[in-house]
Amino acid sequence: MDIFHLSREIEASDMSSLEAVINCDEERIRLEKEAEALAGQEDGGGEQLDRIYERLEALDASTAEKRAAEILFGLGFTKKMQEKRTRDFSGGWRMRIALARALFMMPTILLLDEPTNHLDLEACVWLEETLKKFDRILVVVSHSQDFLNGVCTNIIHMQNKKLKLYTGNYDQYVQTRAELEENQMKQYKWEQEQISSMKEYIARFGHGSAKLARQAQSKEKTLAKMERGGLTEKVTRDKVLVFRFTDVGKLPPPVLQFVEVTFGYTPDNLIYKNIDFGVDLDSRIALVGPNGAGKSTLLKLMTGDLVPLDGMVRRHNHLKIAQFHQHLAEKLELEMSALQFMIKEYPGNEEERMRAAVGRFGLTGKAQVMPMKNLSDGQRSRVIFAWLAWRQPHMLLLDEPTNHLDIETIDSLAEALNEWDGGMVLVSHDFRLINQVAHEIWVCENQTVTRWEGDIIQFKEHLKKKAGLSD
Numbered sequence: 001m002d003i004f005h006l007s008r009e010i011e012a013s014d015m016s017s018l019e020a021v022i023n024c025d026e027e028r029i030r031l032e033k034e035a036e037a038l039a040g041q042e043d044g045g046g047e048q049l050d051r052i053y054e055r056l057e058a059l060d061a062s063t064a065e066k067r068a069a070e071i072l073f074g075l076g077f078t079k080k081m082q083e084k085r086t087r088d089f090s091g092g093w094r095m096r097i098a099l100a101r102a103l104f105m106m107p108t109i110l111l112l113d114e115p116t117n118h119l120d121l122e123a124c125v126w127l128e129e130t131l132k133k134f135d136r137i138l139v140v141v142s143h144s145q146d147f148l149n150g151v152c153t154n155i156i157h158m159q160n161k162k163l164k165l166y167t168g169n170y171d172q173y174v175q176t177r178a179e180l181e182e183n184q185m186k187q188y189k190w191e192q193e194q195i196s197s198m199k200e201y202i203a204r205f206g207h208g209s210a211k212l213a214r215q216a217q218s219k220e221k222t223l224a225k226m227e228r229g230g231l232t233e234k235v236t237r238d239k240v241l242v243f244r245f246t247d248v249g250k251l252p253p254p255v256l257q258f259v260e261v262t263f264g265y266t267p268d269n270l271i272y273k274n275i276d277f278g279v280d281l282d283s284r285i286a287l288v289g290p291n292g293a294g295k296s297t298l299l300k301l302m303t304g305d306l307v308p309l310d311g312m313v314r315r316h317n318h319l320k321i322a323q324f325h326q327h328l329a330e331k332l333e334l335e336m337s338a339l340q341f342m343i344k345e346y347p348g349n350e351e352e353r354m355r356a357a358v359g360r361f362g363l364t365g366k367a368q369v370m371p372m373k374n375l376s377d378g379q380r381s382r383v384i385f386a387w388l389a390w391r392q393p394h395m396l397l398l399d400e401p402t403n404h405l406d407i408e409t410i411d412s413l414a415e416a417l418n419e420w421d422g423g424m425v426l427v428s429h430d431f432r433l434i435n436q437v438a439h440e441i442w443v444c445e446n447q448t449v450t451r452w453e454g455d456i457i458q459f460k461e462h463l464k465k466k467a468g469l470s471d
Helices: 017-022 025-039 046-059 061-074 079-081 091-105 121-132 145-151 172-203 210-226 297-305 327-332 340-343 351-359 376-389 407-419 431-437 456-466
Strands: 003-006 109-113 137-141 156-159 164-166 254-264 267-279 284-288 310-315 322-323 393-401 423-425 440-445 448-452
Touching: 003 091, 003 351, 017 079, 025 046, 046 061, 046 172, 061 079, 061 091, 061 121, 091 109, 091 121, 121 456, 137 145, 145 172, 145 431, 156 172, 164 172, 164 440, 172 210, 267 297, 267 448, 284 297, 284 351, 284 431, 284 456, 297 310, 297 322, 297 423, 297 431, 322 376, 327 376, 340 376, 351 376, 376 393, 407 431, 423 431, 440 456
Parallel strands: 003 109, 109 137, 284 423, 284 440, 322 393, 393 423
Antiparallel strands: 156 164, 254 267, 254 310, 440 448
16 A cells, blocks of 8 residues: 655756656556566456556556646646746645645545645635545544535544544534533543442441441442443543733724725736725624735735835724734744743833733743744744734734644634634635634635625635536
């Protein structure tokens, strides 16, 4: 069986993205040798040989190009992009090429670690539909509940160094686990009550009259037998982190206004043309649209990192904006601890206040004082959230905030956002997060921003139809 673990992006070379996907020549040569060896055996290799021929057929150059092109297209590569050299793509796009290659190779066992991290909503929908039909073995690590629901038929839950298997998708796992834990709690309570009443009896009558002492002894035996048989463990809950943003009070609208804004990185290649809209402190907006449509660009226009070619962006004089994006992690000085970093960024605050600030985002104890290079990506994300929250912004611009967070943390981020009174603009490929926190959905494409008239679930259906994937 061949096992393929997608662990890094495709190397930067002069090969086109299409060639990089098809470039499995070494595999073809190996298979042909294997087939020859098997055919020479007495039993003719049977089933195994059939499998190899099936695989060689899949690698057949005449059909390979068409298949590879379809996969790349599904992941957002236009015809023109398929001809572009891999060295001209960013890491995120090279990761997509590697994903395309993994799907093209059709291994017996495919291991994917957070495959949706570098994708936009369109590509997520395409990948979900493709993996649903993947007729080999797929093992996936993902924090996107929506994706797990669409793709998985079994869930393995890791807790206390043990693995527990559940059948069904993510929602079914949550339901089954809740039922099992409920029963376990009842069983545990019942056992503990039995034990304490037996112990009490033994303590009271163990030295009493012969008859009572005998009964006490038999209870001791029952107790020992129960303990040997293994007692029900107390239910351990996953540690859930609570995020908290400080409430900001009100600013009179308009807080942030786009007036006939036109923008492009070069004047002959416009991303936005004459757009008008406003964002206030009660806005909860999700920006959606294909990669390259300018979602991150729009956020930079809001913060003032980019200036329009024409028109204007008006911000309220007192408006404080904080933006979360992937590149903030590069801002962290990894030799420092989270605590040192916060004290350096916000001088004049005593250590205790900074400890509390980081603690509010679930970074406690040792994790606050060890060098950040020893923290996981998820823990570093929390440092960034603590750093942003300390500025007490009126408005949060979140660009893919979920990439290194686990499911429970994403849910607590959603809760924190829902309890907070400021404005929010979110770019995310996590349908569930959008569903939890966004009140309006704006679509960025074809140089404009338009409001979508339904919810995100309807938008997902619309994307499926557009890609010709709906039933």
